[in-house]
Amino acid sequence: MSKQDNHVLLIEDNPGDADLIRLRLVEGKPNLDVACANRLSDGLESLAQQPPAVVLLDLNLPDSRGAETFRRVLNKAPGVPVVVLSGQDDEDLALKAVHQGVQDYLVKGSFDSKQLARAMRYAVERQGLLTSLDMSRKQQLQFKDQFLSHVSHELRTPLTSIHQFVSLLLDGLSGPLSGEQREHLQTILRSANQLRSMINDLLDASRAESGKTRIEPRCIVLGEVVRTAVAMMQASAREKRIGLEMGLDNRIPLVYADPERVLQVLLNLIHNAIKFTPVEGSVMVKVCRVEADPEFAYISVTDTGRGISPEARPLIFERMYQDPAAVDDSRKGLGLGLYIARELVHLHGGRIWVESQVGHGTILTFTMPLFSLPKLLTPIIIHQGKLREAISLVVVELAPHGTPGMGNWFEIRKRCLEMLQQCILPDKDVVLPSLGSAGPGETYLIVACADESGTTVLMQRIREQLERYRELQGVASFSISAKAVPLPWPQADTPAVKLVEETADRITEMCMAAMARKSMFDTTTVLAENQNPTQKEQ
Amino acid sequence: MEKAKILIVDDDPDLRRALNLRLRASHFETAYATDGFSAISMAQKERPDLIILDVGLPAGDGFVVLERLQQNAALSVIPVIVLTARDPQATRDKIMRAGAIAYFQKPADNNELMSTIRTVLSPAWPGTVAAS
Numbered sequence: 001m002s003k004q005d006n007h008v009l010l011i012e013d014n015p016g017d018a019d020l021i022r023l024r025l026v027e028g029k030p031n032l033d034v035a036c037a038n039r040l041s042d043g044l045e046s047l048a049q050q051p052p053a054v055v056l057l058d059l060n061l062p063d064s065r066g067a068e069t070f071r072r073v074l075n076k077a078p079g080v081p082v083v084v085l086s087g088q089d090d091e092d093l094a095l096k097a098v099h100q101g102v103q104d105y106l107v108k109g110s111f112d113s114k115q116l117a118r119a120m121r122y123a124v125e126r127q128g129l130l131t132s133l134d135m136s137r138k139q140q141l142q143f144k145d146q147f148l149s150h151v152s153h154e155l156r157t158p159l160t161s162i163h164q165f166v167s168l169l170l171d172g173l174s175g176p177l178s179g180e181q182r183e184h185l186q187t188i189l190r191s192a193n194q195l196r197s198m199i200n201d202l203l204d205a206s207r208a209e210s211g212k213t214r215i216e217p218r219c220i221v222l223g224e225v226v227r228t229a230v231a232m233m234q235a236s237a238r239e240k241r242i243g244l245e246m247g248l249d250n251r252i253p254l255v256y257a258d259p260e261r262v263l264q265v266l267l268n269l270i271h272n273a274i275k276f277t278p279v280e281g282s283v284m285v286k287v288c289r290v291e292a293d294p295e296f297a298y299i300s301v302t303d304t305g306r307g308i309s310p311e312a313r314p315l316i317f318e319r320m321y322q323d324p325a326a327v328d329d330s331r332k333g334l335g336l337g338l339y340i341a342r343e344l345v346h347l348h349g350g351r352i353w354v355e356s357q358v359g360h361g362t363i364l365t366f367t368m369p370l371f372s373l374p375k376l377l378t379p380i381i382i383h384q385g386k387l388r389e390a391i392s393l394v395v396v397e398l399a400p401h402g403t404p405g406m407g408n409w410f411e412i413r414k415r416c417l418e419m420l421q422q423c424i425l426p427d428k429d430v431v432l433p434s435l436g437s438a439g440p441g442e443t444y445l446i447v448a449c450a451d452e453s454g455t456t457v458l459m460q461r462i463r464e465q466l467e468r469y470r471e472l473q474g475v476a477s478f479s480i481s482a483k484a485v486p487l488p489w490p491q492a493d494t495p496a497v498k499l500v501e502e503t504a505d506r507i508t509e510m511c512m513a514a515m516a517r518k519s520m521f522d523t524t525t526v527l528a529e530n531q532n533p534t535q536k537e538q
Numbered sequence: 539m540e541k542a543k544i545l546i547v548d549d550d551p552d553l554r555r556a557l558n559l560r561l562r563a564s565h566f567e568t569a570y571a572t573d574g575f576s577a578i579s580m581a582q583k584e585r586p587d588l589i590i591l592d593v594g595l596p597a598g599d600g601f602v603v604l605e606r607l608q609q610n611a612a613l614s615v616i617p618v619i620v621l622t623a624r625d626p627q628a629t630r631d632k633i634m635r636a637g638a639i640a641y642f643q644k645p646a647d648n649n650e651l652m653s654t655i656r657t658v659l660s661p662a663w664p665g666t667v668a669a670s
Contacts, residue, residue: 149625153594156623156644157550163645164556171648173563196645203625214627414635 007033008120009052011043011073012085013061017108021056021085021116028117040064040072047077054120055082057102059093070097081127083119103127141210148206152199159199163192194333201336205319208343215258215347218433219371222255222262222287222297223248229266230285237274243282244270252287255297256371256433261344266299268337269364273303276362281305296350296367307358316354317342341366371433373511374504380430380449381503382496390451391485393507395514396420396444396462400476412472413442419465420444423458432511441476445511447485455482485510542659543567545586547577547603548621549595553644557590564652574598578606581613587659591638593622593629604636617658621646 008025012018018036025032035052037043040061047055055077059069073082084105086094094105103123106116166189168174170182177185207213230246237244255262266285273283281304288298308316315321320335345352345366352366381388398416420431428449448458459480466478488502544566548554551572558568569584571577575597581589589607593600600620607613620638622629630641640654 149628152625153623160623160644160646161550161552161556164553164560164648167648168556168559171560171563173559192645207627 005053006031007035007050007052008054008056009035009037009043009046010056011037011040011061012056012058013038014058017058017085024111024113024116027113038062040069044072044076047073047080051077051080053081054123055080056085056120057082058085059090059097060087066093067096067100070100070102074101079127079131081120081123083123145206145210145212148202152203155195155199159192159195162188163196166192198334201334201340204340205334205336208340213343213347215261215344217256217258217348219254220257220259220262222252222257222299222368223250225259225262226266226285226287226299229263229270232267233270233274236271237283240274240277241280242274242277244274244285245282246285247287249288252289252297252370254371255368257348257368261348262368265341265344265366266301268341269301269366272337273301273305273362273364276305277303278305281361293367295370295372297370298365298367300363300365302361302363304361307360307362308354308356309358313354313356317352373432373508374500376430376432377447377504377507378500380428380447381500383449385496387487387496387499387503388449390449390454391487391503391507392448392450392452392455392482393485393510393514394446394448394455394459394462394480394482396446396466397479397481398442398444398472398476399478400441412475415469416442416466416472417444419469420446420462423461423465424448429458443514445514447507448482452484455484483510541565541567542587543569543584544655545569545571545577545580545584545589547571547574547580547589547595547600548592549573550592553592560648560652561655566655572596574600574603577603578613581607581616582610585612586616588655589616589618590655591618591620593620593624593633600633601636604633604638608637619651619654619658621651 010018010021010025012021015038018038022034022036025034035046035050037046038061040063043055043057043061046052055073057070057073059066061069064072070082070084078101081103082097082101084094084097084102085108086105087108088110091105091107094102094107098105103126104119106119111119166185169177170185170189204213226246226248230244234244270283270285277283283304284302286298286300286302288300290296290298312321317338319339321338322335342352345368349369350367352364354362354364356362381391396416398413417431424431424446430447432445432447446458448455450458459482462480466472472478485503485507488499544561546554546557546561546568547570548557549572554570554572558570561568569580569586571580573596577589577591577595577598580586591600591603595603598606600622604618607616607618614637618638619640619642620633621642621644622633623644626641626643633641639658642651642654
């Protein structure tokens with residue numbers, strides 16, 4: 001028997017109860033090693049230092065009461081069995097604890113050493129079973145992921161062959177084709193493309209299910225993504241003589257989202273709309289803002305299809321759901337598109353829903369968060385209700401020498417960003433998401449909560465990091481500059497929100513100027529040539 | 539003007555044949571390698587202007603090939619387009635980090651692939667190419 005198997009942690013604040021329970025424990029098993037804690041904080045600490053075989057837990061402690069107590073213990077040591085010690089009058093609470101993951105409960109004053117020993121033994125056994133069940137579930141999920149990934153890889157190889165040779169024929173590279181031959185080849189190509197998207201959907205759905213989908217949000221112009229999606233779907237709309245149009249509200253500000261994922265959602269929705277709309281119908285993609293929900297952009301896809309019945313509406317986002325009323329032609333696909341779309345929208349913090357009128361058409365709408373510099377900057381600008389004393393904007397610019405060889409540029413930009421993230425203090429400074437750059441270089445913007453000397457230290461740290469980055473030398477040069485952000489005069493009656501807004505506006509203005517390479521940073525303030533990089537506003 | 543030469547590295551004979559037909563039709567010269575080891579010796583012998591590289595290869599996978607190319611000053615300047623069946627979410631970042639300039643998942647859109655090849659081979663090519 002290992003030492004841990006003998007170790008029991010008793011968390012109980014009443015000394016009388018604690019002594020009694022300890023006595024019962026040792027009666028049953030003399031060699032037991034019992035540690036006692038009379039506060040939850042001490043108990044949690046002991047739990048972390050030396051994980052026991054069982055925790056005996058009183059729920060009402062000086063520093064925690066009721067449900068809070070067992071939740072914190074379960075949270076701290078998810079694999080350790082817990083037996084709750086309840087009073088006569090709080091059995092309901094003890095039962096609730098069992099529902100939420102505690103292994104058992106005993107009512108104080110009504111158990112002997114045998115019952116205690118048995119409760120503890122069963123708690124250990126049950127916990128062991130649960131742990132192994134959980135492990136095998138995880139293994140199964142992992143196996144499924146690996147299996148799908150392997151299968152999809154293997155399916156792609158012959159599919160590539162079909163795709164390549166059909167396109168060779170279609171492009172006339174193996175001689176001229178008759179009209180009928182061309183038509184047949186186009187059917188093959190369409191089917192091959194459909195297979196390809198099914199394989200992609202299968203992988204995406206499996207990833208979504210195991211919570212492995214990653215998104216990389218950036219500041220994006222939604223209109224551009226919508227235009228791309230509409231252009232990509234135009235050909236299949238034309239095949240059915242469906243008018244595919246878009247209505248863009250040009251006043252939509254930047255959204256904070258992963259452009260590839262937004263495109264994927266849009267393609268999915270437009271694809272569905274075209275699929276379920278009869279010949280010569282119409283599909284409209286719209287982007288707008290809604291007054292009642294000012295922090296999101298609304299993107300909707302409206303079709304003139306046959307609509308979705310009220311019973312089917314709640315089901316369409318579920319995996320593998322296929323409308324049973326759909327005509328044969330529409331039943332192609334795995335029924336994963338909307339499930340994946342919903343998962344992707346949720347990962348961005350948006351919503352997706354459907355409105356439909358049978359016989360008239362369907363509107364699918366999803367929302368994406370607008371990029372808000374104030375929201376991002378609030379924790380930087382305001383600390384414990386007070387405006388920070390000094391804020392500066394640090395600009396790091398990379399300028400490639402001529403043409404970077406071997407495409408290292410992709411890697412370099414990414415590495416530089418990682419380095420900058422390491423240089424900053426996460427709770428005080430922030431590296432702004434890329435706003436895109438005009439021209440070949442890259443500009444990084446850092447809002448730092450630092451005064452002149454703090455900014456100099458930060459710039460020095462960045463400089464050292466970038467100089468140490470060997471691959472950068474010979475490929476690009478960098479310059480670092482900084483400027484103090486003028487802060488609004490804090491008056492007693494100005495609300496904090498207003499101060500944040502004003503400051504965020506100034507920072508936005510400065511960022512825009514920096515991105516546009518306007519002369520906000522005249523050359524003399526560039527660190528490379530100047531010892532005094534931060535300039536205080538007069 | 540001399541024809542640009544493209545080295546195709548792939549262990550699938552069908553893919554090599556199809557790609558070869560397409561590239562020759564677009565007036566490129568081609569050369570092959572069927573595994574990681576011969577990819578390096580062919581690159582050394584043929585000095586291609588561009589390499590199209592698979593990742594899952596016998597005798598040294600795509601990562602090994604990229605690493606070897608990088609180690610050789612003369613070969614490190616040759617741009618590499620990766621064309622693989624592997625899942626981009628698991629592989630794309632790693633392969634770009636290893637020095638590729640574009641990533642295409644099989645089956646790739648031929649128009650996109652050809653336009654990337656032309657961009658990379660054009661004298662004004664600036665750096666990384668956006669590709670799916």
